[in-house]
Amino acid sequence: MLVDNNVVRDSRVQKAAKSIADAGWEVHLLGCGSAKQGRSWMVGNARVRLLQVQHTLLRNRYGGLRATLRRPLAYAHPNVANYRRRLVQSRRADLAASRLTPGPAGPVRKGWLLTRRVTAKLQGRWVAVRVRQTDALTKARENPRSPLERLAVRFWLGLLGDRAWRVLDRNLWDWDSAYGKAIDKLEPDIIHANDFRMLGVGARAVQRARAKGRQTKLVWDAHEFLPGIRPWGAGPRWLPAMIAHEREYAAAADAVVTVSQALADRLVETHGLRHKPTVVLNAPVTAGESTSPGPVPDMRELCGVGPDTPIAVYSGSASVQRGLDVMIEALPRLPSLHVALVVATARSDYVKGLLARAAELDVADRVHVLPYVPFDQVVPFLAAADIGVIPIHHWPNHEIALITKFFEYSHARLPIVVSDVQAMGDMVKATGQGEVFRAEDLDGYVKAVETVLSDPRRYRAVYDDRPDLLHEWTWEAQAEILDGVYAGLLPSAGKRPTRTAPPPAESPSAASGDGHLIGAQD
16 A cells, blocks of 8 residues: 555555455555654554655756746746845945954045945846846746646646646656665555555556556545645746646556545546446444554543533644634633644644734634544544534535545534535435535525534434434445455455454565555555
């Protein structure tokens, strides 16, 4: 299995690796991380190994020719502009110091200082003009609606078609360089590539394997509808490059799995797939005891509140499009409510901004930022809250998925307050397990929370009345579907007995035999 993250924060890929290894497959999960992180460990019977990705080809696209054509006076690179600006400041400081230095006050000295002063002023104005041109050029290059950027993207797509990613974002080659040798050494029978970056890495590894006479199969696990995501801060060329990369390699997959029926339909339409992708919902683990060390943390203890204090929890990625600001803005109007944000890091600028806003509203004592817990402890951890909140904004990719936290909240038997994105909004209306409000509407959010808190038992009763629904929304049920996909690709592997002990602890090395699997990320 291949994934473009450090595995630790990716519950889907951890669940997939562990459950498939428990089903009898030999699983090696390859992720990426820094040298300071652990290099190898076990998730159940699956071996996890982190690789280092050297982002050699991830560099700024600046050149003197393009600067000359688009902004004739701009410097070739912002670093040059910063250097020139600092040099002017330094020379001015040196001139000021010279004027204060004691010395003969004759006409020669005065003429010398005047010449330096005039030269410094002219130089400063000239550099200021060029710095402004450089800043304008930088903004134009980072603006996806810039006519020249759009023209450049259209030119390369028109000239090279789906191969244009090789010009628009060469960083994709860095991932191939990092993973390629490790995959080849393992000689897998199946490569499970999670999402768009790993799709190309896996497809090229399959080509190399088949050239050596091995009939390696490729499973593509599509977690996102790529044309529908918002590339926050990634630059104007990133999304067209990723879309072209995905289009080039989509047809190489022997089997495609994805996270929802709506996304499966979009993938068929976008890539002309011969067969509709198999849906494997990103449902939570519910059976068996946690294998993670230590007891399940107590959310209420971490928040410092008692059993009668209502808590609205959000669990997952924290970013502007996730809409968490509405939870903070509503607190002055919901005086008894506390908010728990279970996020990857409290150090991100977005989370810091939320905490700063809470302080401005004098509600900081009711906002608690909590760390992630192991994937098999998520449901019991969340169960201590009173409401599960999903306030995401309208965006194409948000409309079509029942996301992980939706299932986690459901198994924690929490009433759900969700924005009116299509898939989740419709589901909540159909089941009655919560309330729906218009995305980014503060009044609507407050009303939804007040309605739930007025009679929470009504919403929780839905889970007792629909045990069939919760059973379908379990990873155990989804893992059987995924195992069936692998068995269909490699029927000679047969059904393997579940391992009772992990393999030796040394790093992954060359292996062979039926049912040997590698896979990727969320």
